[in-house]
Amino acid sequence: MPEVSVKPLEPGAVIGILGGGQLGRMTGLAAACLGYRVHIYCPDPFAPAKQVSDVSTTASYDDLARLTEFAQSVDVVTFEFENIPSIAVSTISPITPVRPNSRALEISQDRILEKNFISSLGIATTPYWPVRDAVELERVLNSLNRSGVLKSARLGYDGKNQTRVNSSDRASVVWDEMGGKTGIVEEWVSFDREISVIVARSGDGMTRVYDPVQNCHRCYILEHTIAPARIGRDVAEAACGIAREIADALDLVGILAVEMFLKDDSSLLVNEIAPRPHNSGHWTIDACVTSQFEQLVRAICGVPLGDTTRHSDAEMQNLIGDAANDWLKYLEEPGARLHLYGKSHIRPGRKMGHVTRLKPLTPNAT
Ligand SMILES: Nc1ncnc2c1ncn2[C@@H]1O[C@H](COP(=O)(O)OP(=O)(O)O)[C@@H](O)[C@H]1O
Ligand SMILES: [Mg+2]
Incomplete structure (x- = not known):
């Protein structure tokens, strides 16, 4: 309903x-x-x-x-x-x-439900094949020249529960390493860049989008986000349209992040969606009139959505593991805003905080 x-x-x-x-x-x-x-x-x-x-x-x-x-x-x-x-x-x-x-x-x-749903809207996703056992995995890998990525259908984040498959890998070994749970094989996409869009949607169906941003990952973990993405206006409009369409189809009240791959031919493939605040939206705290977090609060509390205007350009850098030890350095840096998450133990790969560096506003691309 x-x-x-x-x-x-x-x-x-x-x-x-x-x-x-x-x-x-x-x-x-x-x-x-x-x-x-x-x-x-x-x-x-x-x-x-x-x-x-x-x-x-x-x-x-x-x-x-x-x-x-x-x-x-x-x-x-x-x-x-x-x-x-x-x-x-x-x-x-x-x-x-x-x-x-x-x-x-x-x-x-569930990555399978997610990609089936997005495809059912006529929106392109990364090419994918559900796999339920090692035999299916073997068959799919053969059809892909034994190159692709296997992801568990559920419980994956920050690259966990996913593995890149190379030609020498044996399907049964890869399957067991993944824990033998239902998974998805995706074609390994050679993209020009990764972008994401965050859209907020209210109970009466109003939507507000943030400017698309560009994301750089290292070892499958987001390392930094550049706002706005260095993309043309047409691509930006298409990306925002995709995010709106998915939010509408879900009748979502709250915020939705849509991760996409932009290919050389300017086509967009949806990688995954997240119906919650997203790491690639942290820059909005310091560089937009309303942050993604406030926007979520506004949407779920039934008060008017806020203005998503970007008042500065920004680069958000995640402080992963030991990088958080440099917190004093970031406090001294002009134009930098430090956010620490209050986690007591540093572990490799753990997101401990982020820094947003504000830059002069540039007009959106044409
Ligand atoms: N099919 C793919 N082709 C190319 N790169 C991929 C593919 N799937 C994942 N990646 C890379 O790995 C990152 C993490 O994968 P993702 O599916 O978003 O999982 P997670 O839930 O861990 O964020 C992506 O942002 C991208 O950089
Ligand atoms: Mg992701």
Whole structure:
């Protein structure tokens, strides 16, 4: 059922967030700016978002009694990562609205459902083949000249649970390494650049998009984002149109990030979607009138969406692992804005914070 108009929540209302990572933390900070209170639900007692929230629950995502209590104590619920068990959402939603809706969550949790859904809209995705066992994997790899990437259908992020397959790899070994769970093989796309678009959508179907940005990954993890993407106006408009179309088709209330590959011939392929704040949107905190986090709060609370205008260009650099040790250096750097996530232990590959470097505004490309 489409969610018609969302009744505005008054300041003082409580937003429940499933998940306690940095995305929840930055959403909580944005909520506080608008006078809302935040209740974080997360199994980790030291979760970054709990450090900046009013109330928190430390319990697992399948503890139905605690989920019910949580739902009863908040006015709206959202989530900051996709891998929330569906039981959590089905327990909460009869009591308190969950925004974005459970369908958007289910589709984005599973790479096969996700790519089937996007293709059903007539939007091009990375060519893909679902695989359920090593024999299927062998067959698909042979048809691709034994080159591609195998990803688990579920529970992948920051390159986890995915592996590039080379001609010498044996399908049975690759399959076992992946844990033997249903997966997807994708053609390895040689793209010109990677871009993403974040779109916000309100309960009455209004959308607002941010300028497309360009993303650079190292070892499958986002390293930096350049805003705006160095692309022509036509490509930018096409990318924004794709993001809007997907958000509309999901009847999404909240925000949606769409990752895309831009090929040499200017065509776009959707890589994946995320119905939540996205790492490639962190620059919006410092360089846009309304950040992606505030926009999420506005959408789910049923108040008008904010202005997505970019007032500065920006480059966002993730502080991954040891890079966070240089925090003092970033504080001294003119034009740099430091954001640390309050994580006590540095681990290789762990996102500890980010720095946004503001640049003079350039007009969007023509
Ligand atoms: N089919 C592909 N072709 C080329 N590069 C890819 C492909 N799939 C993934 N990548 C690279 O790996 C990164 C992470 O993969 P992605 O599917 O987005 O998973 P995650 O959920 O870990 O972000 C992508 O941003 C891209 O740089
Ligand atoms: Mg990705």
